[in-house]
Amino acid sequence: xxxxxxxxxxxxxxxxxxxxxxxxxxxxxxxxxxxxxxxxxxxxxxxxxxxxxxxxxxxxxxxxxxxxxxxxxxxxxxxxxxxxxxxxxxxxxxxxxxxxxxxxxxxxxxxxxxxxxxxxxxxxxxxxxxxxxxxxxxxxxxxxxxxxxxxxxxxxxxxxxxxxxxxxxxxxxxxxxxxxxxxxxxxxxxxxxxxxxxxxxxxxxxxxxxxxxxxxxxxxxxxxxxxxxxxxxxxxxxxxxxxxxxxxxxxxxxxxxxxxxxxxxxxxxxxxxxxxxxxxxxxxxxxxxxxxxxxxxxxxxxxxxxxxxxxxxxxxxx
Amino acid sequence: xxxxxxxxxxxxxxxxxxxxxxxxxxxxxxxxxxxxxxxxxxxxxxxxxxxxxxxxxxxxxxxxxxxxxxxxxxxxxxxxxxxxxxxxxxxxxxxxxxxxxxxxxxxxxxxxxxxxxxxxxxxxxxxxxxxxxxxxxxxxxxxxxxxxxxxxxxxxxxxxxxxxxxxxxxxxxxxxxxxxxxxxxxxxxx
Numbered sequence: 001x002x003x004x005x006x007x008x009x010x011x012x013x014x015x016x017x018x019x020x021x022x023x024x025x026x027x028x029x030x031x032x033x034x035x036x037x038x039x040x041x042x043x044x045x046x047x048x049x050x051x052x053x054x055x056x057x058x059x060x061x062x063x064x065x066x067x068x069x070x071x072x073x074x075x076x077x078x079x080x081x082x083x084x085x086x087x088x089x090x091x092x093x094x095x096x097x098x099x100x101x102x103x104x105x106x107x108x109x110x111x112x113x114x115x116x117x118x119x120x121x122x123x124x125x126x127x128x129x130x131x132x133x134x135x136x137x138x139x140x141x142x143x144x145x146x147x148x149x150x151x152x153x154x155x156x157x158x159x160x161x162x163x164x165x166x167x168x169x170x171x172x173x174x175x176x177x178x179x180x181x182x183x184x185x186x187x188x189x190x191x192x193x194x195x196x197x198x199x200x201x202x203x204x205x206x207x208x209x210x211x212x213x214x215x216x217x218x219x220x221x222x223x224x225x226x227x228x229x230x231x232x233x234x235x236x237x238x239x240x241x242x243x244x245x246x247x248x249x250x251x252x253x254x255x256x257x258x259x260x261x262x263x264x265x266x267x268x269x270x271x272x273x274x275x276x277x278x279x280x281x282x283x284x285x286x287x288x289x290x291x292x293x294x295x296x297x298x299x300x301x302x303x304x305x306x307x308x309x310x311x312x313x314x315x316x317x318x
Numbered sequence: 319x320x321x322x323x324x325x326x327x328x329x330x331x332x333x334x335x336x337x338x339x340x341x342x343x344x345x346x347x348x349x350x351x352x353x354x355x356x357x358x359x360x361x362x363x364x365x366x367x368x369x370x371x372x373x374x375x376x377x378x379x380x381x382x383x384x385x386x387x388x389x390x391x392x393x394x395x396x397x398x399x400x401x402x403x404x405x406x407x408x409x410x411x412x413x414x415x416x417x418x419x420x421x422x423x424x425x426x427x428x429x430x431x432x433x434x435x436x437x438x439x440x441x442x443x444x445x446x447x448x449x450x451x452x453x454x455x456x457x458x459x460x461x462x463x464x465x466x467x468x469x470x471x472x473x474x475x476x477x478x479x480x481x482x483x484x485x486x487x488x489x490x491x492x493x494x495x496x497x498x499x500x501x502x503x504x505x506x507x508x
Contacts, residue, residue, distance in 0.1 A: 011345070011348070011349075012348055012352060015352050016352075019356060019359075023359065023363075026363075030367075041378065041381075045381060045385065048385045048389070049385070049388075051389070052385070052388050052389050052392045055392040055393060055395070055396050056392065056395075056396070086426040086430075087426070087430055112430060112431070112432075137401065138401045138404060138408060139401055140400070140401055250401070253424075253426060253427075254401055254402070256420075256424070257402065257417055257420045257421055257424070258417075258420075259420075260419075260420030261414075261416050261417050261419075261420045264416045264419055264420065264459075264486075265416055265486045265492075268486045268487065268488040268492050269488050269491075269492050270486055270492050312492070313494075314486055314491075314492045314493050314494045315486065315492050316406045316407070317406070318406055
């Protein structure tokens with residue numbers, strides 16, 4: 001009779017192996033979780049630092065400022081905008097390429113700035129520039145962010161000069177669309193391409209035909225006034241429209257402050273005639289539904305500006 | 319002759335081993351040892367986890383405070399140039415005192431800036447203790463020491479920056495009077 005020999009495994013061995021496997025699996029799970037959490041933390045911190053970096057770029061008194069941010073890895077920055085609340089808000093989030101794939105975006109950082117960009121900007125470099133927005137007094141600074149190259153076709157001299165003074169490396173000017181250096185998104189002035197800009201200012205008071213006008217982008221029409229031209233070119237239509245509404249909300253708050261200032265300076269023998277116009281414009285700004293009505297508001301802003309400039313220097317409102 | 323099966327049945331009835339379960343004391347001890355070991359390992363990992371979580375939480379708090387301070391510092395250096403503060407003619411580092419006075423009490427701005435408090439100390443207040451400062455309001459303006467935009471009364475680190483403070487005065491004709499002031503902004507201490 002043959003005796004079958006089996007390998008006898010003591011119970012403690014089986015127990016140790018089972019416990020070891022469970023502990024190992026738990027350790028792997030915990031490590032993966034910790035890596036995920038620290039990645040989320042780093043991305044959230046980077047988004048917060050990016051928001052801080054946007055502060056010095058605000059031009060203050062200058063006509064514009066530019067900056068280039070270089071990352072070591074391919075990065076993505078995400079932007080959202082909401083016009084809910086007194087001022088509305090924007091959020092910035094960040095993620096980067098890790099092990100061939102894109103990491104999950106970090107926490108969204110709330111920002112009170114006016115950032116005009118696509119919903120998502122990708123690349124190793126971020127190109128930023130800012131322009132003040134006066135309507136008629138200073139409302140805030142507009143910050144334009146892009147990661148791609150832009151080719152401006154037949155841009156008028158005033159826009160060419162303004163952008164060239166900012167020394168932006170991702171914007172190229174050309175008068176020939178077949179130019180080899182004309183890469184990236186094409187922006188055409190008074191002609192049709194990916195982004196088309198049409199200047200509508202033909203009044204004697206216009207400094208340029210492009211003082212106000214409209215931008216055709218992704219089958220949508222965005223109306224602009226002054227520096228909002230760049231905002232319309234570089235941002236997604238949704239972010240543009242939302243930020244225009246936010247700017248009007250800020251105008252409304254500032255109009256309140258200026259109205260109170262009028263009362264204070266009137267006590268010091270400064271007679272300001274701006275208040276009625278300011279109140280009408282405030283009501284119109286609060287009712288603004290889209291950038292389409294921006295032109296009517298800009299006419300009122302012009303009228304306020306004229307009245308303010310006629311006041312004696314020490315009694316000027318802004 | 320009885321079959322093997324029936325023999326086994328008879329044996330089972332007689333043999334006490336089949337009725338009362340017997341455990342080896344050595345085996346019991348080993349299982350106990352193993353259970354204690356498992357509990358010890360789990361406890362060890364829990365303690366290591368708690369220790370790591372404490373360090374991570376402390377670092378997180380520290381980094382949040384640093385970012386908050388950086389944010390305040392960065393925002394305060396640009397505050398004088400913002401629409402709410404800037405003097406007429408957009409002059410550099412100059413705050414319009416009359417405009418600032420209009421800003422006091424505007425609740426909407428309390429949650430607008432990343433500061434827990436915001437106040438501007440006038441020249442008259444710079445040489446006095448904080449307890450002696452007279453807060454500005456419409457009745458005592460401009461004969462006061464501090465223009466308090468808001469204060470959320472939280473634990474805060476205050477960061478200051480000197481600015482020019484200009485207002486309209488009247489003496490025969492309206493004119494602009496400027497003096498030095500200090501902008502104080504508080505950041506949350508986590």
